[in-house]
Amino acid sequence: MNSRDEALALDRADPLGALRDQFALASSTIYLDGNSLGVPPATAAQRAQTVIAAEWTQGLIRSWNSAGWFALPRHLGNKLAPLIGAAENEVVVTDTISINLFKLLSAGLRLQNERDPKRRVIVSERSNFPTDLYIAQGLIEQLDRGYELRLVDDPAELPDAIGDDTALAMITHVNYRTGYMHDMAALTQLIHRKGALALWDLAHSAGAVPVDLNGVDADYAVGCTYKYLNGGPGSPAFVWVPQRHQNAFTQPLSGWWGHRAPFEMNPQYRPDDGVGRFLCGTQPMVSMALVECGLDVFLQTDMQAIRRKSLALTDLFIELVETRCSEFPLQLVTPRTHAQRGSHASFEHPHGYEVMQALIARGVIGDYREPRVLRFGFTPLYTRYVDVWDAVETLRDVLASEAWRAPEFATRGAVT
Amino acid sequence: MNSRDEALALDRADPLGALRDQFALASSTIYLDGNSLGVPPATAAQRAQTVIAAEWTQGLIRSWNSAGWFALPRHLGNKLAPLIGAAENEVVVTDTISINLFKLLSAGLRLQNERDPKRRVIVSERSNFPTDLYIAQGLIEQLDRGYELRLVDDPAELPDAIGDDTALAMITHVNYRTGYMHDMAALTQLIHRKGALALWDLAHSAGAVPVDLNGVDADYAVGCTYKYLNGGPGSPAFVWVPQRHQNAFTQPLSGWWGHRAPFEMNPQYRPDDGVGRFLCGTQPMVSMALVECGLDVFLQTDMQAIRRKSLALTDLFIELVETRCSEFPLQLVTPRTHAQRGSHASFEHPHGYEVMQALIARGVIGDYREPRVLRFGFTPLYTRYVDVWDAVETLRDVLASEAWRAPEFATRGAVT
Numbered sequence: 001m002n003s004r005d006e007a008l009a010l011d012r013a014d015p016l017g018a019l020r021d022q023f024a025l026a027s028s029t030i031y032l033d034g035n036s037l038g039v040p041p042a043t044a045a046q047r048a049q050t051v052i053a054a055e056w057t058q059g060l061i062r063s064w065n066s067a068g069w070f071a072l073p074r075h076l077g078n079k080l081a082p083l084i085g086a087a088e089n090e091v092v093v094t095d096t097i098s099i100n101l102f103k104l105l106s107a108g109l110r111l112q113n114e115r116d117p118k119r120r121v122i123v124s125e126r127s128n129f130p131t132d133l134y135i136a137q138g139l140i141e142q143l144d145r146g147y148e149l150r151l152v153d154d155p156a157e158l159p160d161a162i163g164d165d166t167a168l169a170m171i172t173h174v175n176y177r178t179g180y181m182h183d184m185a186a187l188t189q190l191i192h193r194k195g196a197l198a199l200w201d202l203a204h205s206a207g208a209v210p211v212d213l214n215g216v217d218a219d220y221a222v223g224c225t226y227k228y229l230n231g232g233p234g235s236p237a238f239v240w241v242p243q244r245h246q247n248a249f250t251q252p253l254s255g256w257w258g259h260r261a262p263f264e265m266n267p268q269y270r271p272d273d274g275v276g277r278f279l280c281g282t283q284p285m286v287s288m289a290l291v292e293c294g295l296d297v298f299l300q301t302d303m304q305a306i307r308r309k310s311l312a313l314t315d316l317f318i319e320l321v322e323t324r325c326s327e328f329p330l331q332l333v334t335p336r337t338h339a340q341r342g343s344h345a346s347f348e349h350p351h352g353y354e355v356m357q358a359l360i361a362r363g364v365i366g367d368y369r370e371p372r373v374l375r376f377g378f379t380p381l382y383t384r385y386v387d388v389w390d391a392v393e394t395l396r397d398v399l400a401s402e403a404w405r406a407p408e409f410a411t412r413g414a415v416t
Numbered sequence: 417m418n419s420r421d422e423a424l425a426l427d428r429a430d431p432l433g434a435l436r437d438q439f440a441l442a443s444s445t446i447y448l449d450g451n452s453l454g455v456p457p458a459t460a461a462q463r464a465q466t467v468i469a470a471e472w473t474q475g476l477i478r479s480w481n482s483a484g485w486f487a488l489p490r491h492l493g494n495k496l497a498p499l500i501g502a503a504e505n506e507v508v509v510t511d512t513i514s515i516n517l518f519k520l521l522s523a524g525l526r527l528q529n530e531r532d533p534k535r536r537v538i539v540s541e542r543s544n545f546p547t548d549l550y551i552a553q554g555l556i557e558q559l560d561r562g563y564e565l566r567l568v569d570d571p572a573e574l575p576d577a578i579g580d581d582t583a584l585a586m587i588t589h590v591n592y593r594t595g596y597m598h599d600m601a602a603l604t605q606l607i608h609r610k611g612a613l614a615l616w617d618l619a620h621s622a623g624a625v626p627v628d629l630n631g632v633d634a635d636y637a638v639g640c641t642y643k644y645l646n647g648g649p650g651s652p653a654f655v656w657v658p659q660r661h662q663n664a665f666t667q668p669l670s671g672w673w674g675h676r677a678p679f680e681m682n683p684q685y686r687p688d689d690g691v692g693r694f695l696c697g698t699q700p701m702v703s704m705a706l707v708e709c710g711l712d713v714f715l716q717t718d719m720q721a722i723r724r725k726s727l728a729l730t731d732l733f734i735e736l737v738e739t740r741c742s743e744f745p746l747q748l749v750t751p752r753t754h755a756q757r758g759s760h761a762s763f764e765h766p767h768g769y770e771v772m773q774a775l776i777a778r779g780v781i782g783d784y785r786e787p788r789v790l791r792f793g794f795t796p797l798y799t800r801y802v803d804v805w806d807a808v809e810t811l812r813d814v815l816a817s818e819a820w821r822a823p824e825f826a827t828r829g830a831v832t
Contacts, residue, residue: 025473026474040469048468061452130672134670138668233701234485252557255515282642284703286702288700367477
């Protein structure tokens with residue numbers, strides 16, 4: 001592509017172009033961080049008012065029934081299910097990815113312990129998002145029964161790392177830093193062939209790339225609603241357990257929302273039949289209600305259309321950076337192969353942190369990830385082709401002018 | 417009291433009377449269920465708009481720093497601390513009571529295992545709110561190391577039940593059903609004398625009765641922000657760990673928010689120094705932000721003033737029910753002794769469920785708890801003396817007319 005006009009032409013022809021109007025996003029903002037925090041659906045502010053001014057203020061305690069609050073984790077789970085190839089009553093929206101991973105890892109290790117107690121290894125990648133590793137470490141330390149977390153440095157090492165000592169492979173579908181995407185079908189098959197369980201983290205997949213959990217016969221999954229699903233800052237995560245695993249499984253976070261009859265107030269825990277047993281405590285309803293605003297936008301399109309545009313956006317971004325910023329030390333870390341690419345593109349730069357701060361100061365909002373990585377997320381529901389063009393032009397300016405060397409871009413905040 | 421006018425006179429003289437205006441509560445609603453879900457602070461709707469339309473929409477990802485989102489669990493914890501006798505940097509608002517109990521029980525059992533491995537018993541009450549018992553059961557089953565949950569049927573049995581085999585006593589300060597309140601200082605002393613740790617659940621205490629965690633030298637506490645603290649439906653819970661216990665402790669829900677440097681993305685978990693290590697995953701910011709609206713009201717009064725009015729309200733309610741409904745089979749289950757009473761009053765009635773539904777239909781909102789208990793919560797920030805009078809008159813009407821026998825009041829919903 002050689003001109004901004006070509007990008008504008010692509011936007012005019014974009015079948016998803018009209019969906020941007022359903023988000024509260026200023027035209028002047030080039031937001032390439034929807035893989036970290038999605039933008040607000042246009043309906044979110046009104047939905048919050050309804051929850052507060054009608055459901056809470058008028059309905060008060062009655063809204064647990066009358067406004068469907070108590071049922072919301074299951075209701076939203078069913079609405080989310082088609083986006084990830086899950087069936088009805090297999091998904092609940094609840095808690096956080098970290099907490100949900102603890103539930104699934106606990107249940108999975110327990111299941112494997114019954115089947116084949118010598119399987120004591122959880123396999124994952126060192127480059128996984130850290131909380132996944134931290135939770136596995138916490139569980140292993142707590143159990144104190146010789147479990148081990150085995151980390152590989154490269155996806156190519158996974159086939160050898162997963163063996164007859166492996167209870168479970170905990171794999172993030174799309175890497176948060178590089179954008180590398182695993183072949184979920186092939187890897188699940190490999191994991192099963194080795195006798196292990198396949199746990200998928202869909203944090204950077206749900207709403208970004210097509211996922212077919214039941215189609216690939218996966219065992220468990222967790223994911224995030226505040227990234228590509230646009231649920232709002234810190235909105236509750238989701239957890240998927242296929243029907244075949246639900247009733248055989250137990251997990252230690254056995255709070256009252258997972259009880260089969262929570263209002264009987266029985267002092268003995270008896271888990272719900274089905275996915276309800278993956279719930280634990282009372283959920284934050286205002287944040288949770290907003291998840292539905294994001295999911296409703298997805299009803300107007302499908303994951304295939306989203307994927308087509310996602311690849312077109314990341315292709316264009318990579319092409320433009322490599323042609324228009326070729327004199328600068330930018331190194332693509334995201335795979336060029338479509339089948340291995342999620343919906344973001346990352347480049348290393350020796351001064352990645354400072355460059356990203358300078359970009360943000362000019363209204364191009366991506367983010368920085370250690371070490372040296374400039375990360376740009378492309379969210380087909382609201383990212384325009386012209387945003388890609390403008391972002392690369394701004395990047396070129398920042399690099400050519402060395403604007404990133406200004407002292408104010410060197411200070412690191414708590415969250416970057 | 418013999419007339420409604422006397423109640424109105426008490427309201428006019430009430431030093432807390434003006435605070436009701438800071439809540440969005442219709443004058444016609446007699447809401448006696450603030451011990452289950454508090455009413456909205458008047459500022460809550462606007463605060464939600466600010467979070468959504470300014471912080472999320474304008475600030476986008478930057479608001480994790482610029483709007484203080486990332487710091488909010490600690491900020492709110494520090495604001496809540498004075499209400500429960502906690503110090504700075506001892507409280508975080510996060511997750512749910514169930515999840516937080518799991519953290520504390522795990523940490524406590526581990527600490528005791530290092531000190532005295534023969535201590536394998538958690539003591540609690542069978543009448544405790546069930547989720548507390550369920551979480552202890554889940555942890556004990558997961559650990560599978562001979563731990564035991566020992567339940568007593570009466571508080572008087574606690575001294576004998578807590579012995580040299582006891583690791584920890586998990587006690588709810590105010591019973592959710594009966595309103596019975598323990599003597600926290602005396603019981604903590606007893607627990608310590610027996611060599612056990614004292615874990616307090618403040619679900620029905622925080623914002624309702626004076627609590628002095630450091631004063632009584634307690635070991636851990638959890639509590640709720642959506643009841644007397646008016647944080648909103650399902651708003652995140654809080655967890656308290658005193659300074660002396662913080663750095664010796666580990667808990668298995670070791671998510672990235674508890675890491676000492678979460679954005680270094682190190683694959684090895686290293687807990688934060690201090691209370692930060694009791695955090696786990698990303699928190700729901702819209703729900704969490706509203707917690708501050710509720711806490712801000714408490715800055716205008718103090719727990720002693722709240723306690724005085726709370727006792728006056730429950731005294732009046734008990735007196736009026738017993739004098740004006742004396743011909744009906746209502747049996748007080750809440751202690752008459754002030755020192756043993758929280759901020760709600762409960763009566764058993766053979767048809768408690770139906771009677772409560774009939775009351776709710778007439779605009780007197782209390783709630784029902786198995787078995788047979790009519791539960792009425794009194795929240796001094798917004799409950800008026802005239803509400804007490806009117807509630808009892810409505811109760812008398814419902815009982816005298818037998819309106820509760822109407823078929824529509826017999827059907828049980830999912831949440832009551």
